[in-house]
Amino acid sequence: MAFVAFIFLLVGPAIATIAFFRRLSIRWHLFLLSLCVVYGISPFLLTWGAFGLAKRFGCSAEAVRFSCPSPVWLGDVISGLAMAHWLAVLAIPSAILGAIGLLISGILQYKRSRNTASTSGETPAAFYRSRRNKVIAGVCSALAQRWHQPLSGIRIVTVVLAIVIPGFIFLYLWCWLAFPIEPRLQQQQVYVKGDSGK
Known part of the structure; x- marks a missing residue:
């Protein structure tokens, strides 16, 4: 209650x-x-x-x-x-x-x-959901990139929290609504930086 x-x-x-x-x-x-x-x-x-x-x-x-x-x-x-x-x-x-x-x-x-x-x-927004490596909304991928953590670890923690804390799904939905997806221009800049580092 x-x-x-x-x-x-x-x-x-x-x-x-x-x-x-x-x-x-x-x-x-x-x-x-x-x-x-x-x-x-x-x-x-x-x-x-x-x-x-x-x-x-x-x-x-x-x-x-x-x-x-x-x-x-x-x-x-x-x-x-x-x-x-x-x-x-x-x-x-x-x-x-x-x-x-x-x-x-x-x-x-x-x-x-x-x-x-x-x-x-x-x-520009302060935080963007990721277009790359997204499964549902790109929230986990954006958090992994922002905190410099492995993406699989963030996804596992998210799934565990969604099972253990029933209201956690509302927080995920809120993140989906609150943060816009990254612009295509910014996505291309990330790819260019990634390619130049190889």
């Missing part, structure tokens, strides 16, 4: 860090900000939807439980959805933290774009 609460609290900050690491445009920042707002109010929307379903199917409330004439299992579903408003205790602080992070990231991105003298207008 504590793990689920931890995940609910991390959603907003995770969205903000994706925008920060990918150095997204202001338009994307606004989209992710609206996503944080929807996430913050989603528990109330679920509860409101539950009462709408109860009314539509003629379900009656008995204390904190709903019973429906047909189908009977719908009462349990509506009861669960009606209690979703308690998730607001986790979703609202998470959404607020995410919104603050997105505002800070948007301000930094705006300053970067004004100070950047590159012709493309894009600022």
Whole structure:
């Protein structure tokens, strides 16, 4: 239960860090900000939807439980959805933290774009997923290259952590979303350096 609460609290900050690491445009920042707002109010929307379903199917409330004439299992579903408003205790602080992070990231991105003298207008990301030697997303290959460790060792550790820690897969998915894949130009430069060293 504590793990689920931890995940609910991390959603907003995770969205903000994706925008920060990918150095997204202001338009994307606004989209992710609206996503944080929807996430913050989603528990109330679920509860409101539950009462709408109860009314539509003629379900009656008995204390904190709903019973429906047909189908009977719908009462349990509506009861669960009606209690979703308690998730607001986790979703609202998470959404607020995410919104603050997105505002800070948007301000930094705006300053970067004004100070950047590159012709493309894009600022390079701090960390790239690798195009080379990737199996799923190139996260392990990028970590191995960044930390100067053997790729097979990083992959073994990743698989073990994914088995031992159930939430580790969310961290991997977050890395997949947060870090862009390396540009083809940078990939060609790595190949050229590698060939010249032989």
